[in-house]
Amino acid sequence: MTTSTTPSPLVRAEAVHKYFGDHHVLKGVDLDIAPGEVLCLLGPSGSGKSTFLRCINHLETIHSGQIWLGDETIGYRLQGTRLVERPEREIIRQRRSMGMVFQRFNLFPHRTALENVIEGPVQVKGENSRSAKERGTLLLERVGLGDKLHAYPRQLSGGQQQRVAIARALAMEPELMLFDEPTSALDPELVGEVLTVMKDLAATGLTMIVVTHEIGFAREVADRVAFMDGGRIVETGTPAEVLDAPRHDRTKAFLSRVL
Amino acid sequence: MPSTSVTKTASSTDPPCATEELLTAPRKHPGRWAGAVAVLLVAVFLVNAFAGAAIDWGVVRHYLGAGFLLQGLGMTILLTVVAMLLGVVLGVLIAVMRLSKNPVTSGIAWFYVWVFRGTPVYLQLLMWFNLALIFPMVSIPGVYSARTVEVMTPFVAAALGLGINQGAYTSEVVRAGILSVDEGQVEAAYAIGMGRIKTMYRVVLPQAMRVIVPPIGNETIGMLKTTSLASAVGVTEILLEAQHAYYVNNRIMELLIVCAVWYLAAVSVLSVAQFYVERHFAKGSSRPLPPTPLQRLRAAAGRKPVLR
Numbered sequence: 001m002t003t004s005t006t007p008s009p010l011v012r013a014e015a016v017h018k019y020f021g022d023h024h025v026l027k028g029v030d031l032d033i034a035p036g037e038v039l040c041l042l043g044p045s046g047s048g049k050s051t052f053l054r055c056i057n058h059l060e061t062i063h064s065g066q067i068w069l070g071d072e073t074i075g076y077r078l079q080g081t082r083l084v085e086r087p088e089r090e091i092i093r094q095r096r097s098m099g100m101v102f103q104r105f106n107l108f109p110h111r112t113a114l115e116n117v118i119e120g121p122v123q124v125k126g127e128n129s130r131s132a133k134e135r136g137t138l139l140l141e142r143v144g145l146g147d148k149l150h151a152y153p154r155q156l157s158g159g160q161q162q163r164v165a166i167a168r169a170l171a172m173e174p175e176l177m178l179f180d181e182p183t184s185a186l187d188p189e190l191v192g193e194v195l196t197v198m199k200d201l202a203a204t205g206l207t208m209i210v211v212t213h214e215i216g217f218a219r220e221v222a223d224r225v226a227f228m229d230g231g232r233i234v235e236t237g238t239p240a241e242v243l244d245a246p247r248h249d250r251t252k253a254f255l256s257r258v259l
Numbered sequence: 260m261p262s263t264s265v266t267k268t269a270s271s272t273d274p275p276c277a278t279e280e281l282l283t284a285p286r287k288h289p290g291r292w293a294g295a296v297a298v299l300l301v302a303v304f305l306v307n308a309f310a311g312a313a314i315d316w317g318v319v320r321h322y323l324g325a326g327f328l329l330q331g332l333g334m335t336i337l338l339t340v341v342a343m344l345l346g347v348v349l350g351v352l353i354a355v356m357r358l359s360k361n362p363v364t365s366g367i368a369w370f371y372v373w374v375f376r377g378t379p380v381y382l383q384l385l386m387w388f389n390l391a392l393i394f395p396m397v398s399i400p401g402v403y404s405a406r407t408v409e410v411m412t413p414f415v416a417a418a419l420g421l422g423i424n425q426g427a428y429t430s431e432v433v434r435a436g437i438l439s440v441d442e443g444q445v446e447a448a449y450a451i452g453m454g455r456i457k458t459m460y461r462v463v464l465p466q467a468m469r470v471i472v473p474p475i476g477n478e479t480i481g482m483l484k485t486t487s488l489a490s491a492v493g494v495t496e497i498l499l500e501a502q503h504a505y506y507v508n509n510r511i512m513e514l515l516i517v518c519a520v521w522y523l524a525a526v527s528v529l530s531v532a533q534f535y536v537e538r539h540f541a542k543g544s545s546r547p548l549p550p551t552p553l554q555r556l557r558a559a560a561g562r563k564p565v566l567r
Contacts, residue, residue: 059446088454096452106447110465110543120451123461152543165447172451 009068010035010176010207011056016065018051018231025051027231028065033176038208040218040239043228044254049211050103052228053178056209057098058091069094069176096124099169103181105161107153113140113164114149120172132171139167143197159190163197170201177201179210215258219243227251318513323520327504331497332521338417338486338496343479345422350429355459357434368430375427381488384420387411388492417489425482432474436467468540476533480526497521 009032018026025048033039041049054060056067058075066083067074074094076083086094107116117136121127140149143163153161162182169177179198183191195217202208202221212218218225219239226236229250235242243259246252322328357368375383391407398404440463448458490499501514538551550558 057450059449092452092454095450098450100447100450102443102447102450104443106441106443108444108447108462108466110540112543119461120453123457124452154543168451 008035009033010037010070011209012068013052013056014066014068016052016055016067017063018048018055018060019063025231026055026062029228029231029233031226031233031236033207033209035175035207036205037223038202038210038221040222040225041209041211041228042213042215042218042225042242042254043234047228048231049228050180053180053209053211056176056178057095057100059100061085069097092124096172097175098178099172099174099176100178101162101165101169101180101182103184105153105158105165105185107161107165107168109153112150112152113145113156113167116153116164117168117171120168125172136167136171139170140164142200143167144193157190158186159193162186162194166194166197166201175207177206177208179208179212181211181213183212183214213258215243215255227254229254312512314512314516315510318510319516322504322510322514322517325517327500328497328514328517328521331495331500332525334414334494335483335486335496335498336525338414338421338489338494339479339483341418342421342425342486343482345418346425346429346478346482347475349423349426350433351464353426353430354433354437357430358437372427372430375424376431380420380424380485381491383424384417384488384492387420388413388416390416413489413493416492417486417494420492421482421485421489425478428478429475432471432478433467436469436471437463439470440466465540469537469544472533472537472540476529476536479533480529483525483529484522 011031011033013029013031016026016029017024027048029048029052031039041053043049051060055062056069056074061075064083066076072094073083075086075091077086077090078084107113108119111119114133114136117139118127118129118132121132121135122129137146137149140146143166145160145163145167148156148160148164153164156164166182182198183194186194191214195214198208198210198217199221210217210222222239224236225239225242227234227242227246227248227250234248234250235246242251243255246255353368353371356364357372359365359368388411390411394407396404397407397410437459444462444466445458448462453461486494486496487498489496490502495503497518501518505511505514535551
């Protein structure tokens with residue numbers, strides 16, 4: 001297993017275990033992500049990659065182990081010998097530095113594209129509405145939707161909705177972006193427009209963790225690829241290492257089926 | 260042009276057939292006509308019965324404008340508004356509490372619904388009115404203190420009784436509405452750093468409103484009529500006023516007809532209000548909004564095209 005040599009990772013997961021009832025979903029996940037790094041998390045469905053991603057911003061609780069963002073443990077704090085769940089106020093503060101993009105977009109259907117984007121800045125950060133609208137407009141222009149500011153989500157295509165969702169996450173000016181299969185719910189011809197936006201983001205030096213089935217995207221954009229199977233990270237490395245010369249049998253079997 | 264070319268190609272291969280002359284016609288609806296005739300017969304019978312009965316329509320017309328009945332109507336409307344406001348506020352609060360992960364909070368909510376939905380509202384009105392038998396004094400220590408009998412006026416007892424009872428029903432409506440909102444919405448709100456309370460009133464409740472408003476409209480109309488029970492604790496609403504009058508002058512049916520007219524008028528106004536509230540919460544919905552009567556009027560006048 002390749003371990004990162006970066007001295008201070010932005011995100012560090014240590015021996016993360018997670019159960020859904022009796023089902024042991026994460027069986028000790030260890031992973032470091034350096035600032036500015038783009039990491040693609042690949043693996044068959046049910047391997048725990050989406051669950052792991054959702055643990056990073058504490059949408060899911062964990063059973064044991066620790067996830068660090070900078071020098072803080074996410075969701076839990078060590079008190080004596082126990083990791084005690086943090087109060088909601090602290091969890092909210094921690095989530096503000098992480099943006100998340102969902103497979104099914106999850107835009108607020110009762111708000112326009114611009115209203116979706118400014119909801120976080122205005123309601124959570126307390127930014128005044130005019131400056132939030134100016135920034136929101138710029139963000140929507142950046143994802144190519146400058147002409148759809150006042151459209152409701154239902155009036156937009158899947159690809160457009162996902163780009164609004166990306167703008168909504170960026171509006172909080174996160175240190176880290178989490179993408180949970182952002183193109184899996186899209187028609188094939190709409191996948192490209194979302195990947196293009198993500199590629200541009202990666203180029204700006206934003207730290208990104210991307211759960212995806214888009215091997216081509218991983219090869220082109222990722223600094224590092226991690227392959228998950230059965231609740232463990234089986235191997236990590238550069239796209240060339242993992243995708244072209246996989247060492248683990250599970251990785252080889254998976255890639256032979258999807259490539 | 261295209262039709263002739265089609266017939267030409269068709270006639271060249273198929274046996275000649277005068278397809279163009281086969282026009283379609285809408286289906287016939289003999290049942291509707293039969294129904295309309297039946298309705299008309301019943302209407303004639305009813306009109307005849309009312310006309311033949313000893314109803315003095317002049318008296319009806321006279322009492323339609325009677326000040327004491329209008330005052331009673333005002334009381335009915337005031338009580339409806341106050342009780343519904345209390346009911347909706349309590350309903351939202353209890354629904355959110357019921358869905359809480361805290362077992363104490365959800366237990367309290369369950370108990371509230373169990374008690375106030377499980378006993379007749381008539382009984383609850385009487386209990387509120389006679390609350391002084393249990394709590395002789397009401398007080399906020401150091402701030403305010405009074406004898407319960409003086410605080411619990413007929414109006415206060417009726418508003419509390421009707422509103423708290425309504426809260427139990429409304430909470431179930433609100434809970435259904437909250438459950439109808441996709442869980443991904445909550446996750447999206449959490450992901451941009453919203454807390455649970457802000458998520459509830461910025462994201463979940465506005466979407467739940469589309470499910471909640473129609474039954475609440477229904478219940479408001481129900482409340483308008485249920486307020487007549489408040490006469491049991493001495494609130495002089497429209498029906499009690501009418502009864503007071505007909506005990507004296509014996510114009511029973513005339514006064515009841517006047518009440519019916521006023522109730523129907525008030526319900527009609529409420530229905531219109533509901534139409535506009537529903538439109539407001541349909542923002543971003545997939546179904547296109549029906550035009551408002553005003554828009555229809557404009558369209559009919561051909562001045563301004565109706566929005567699709």
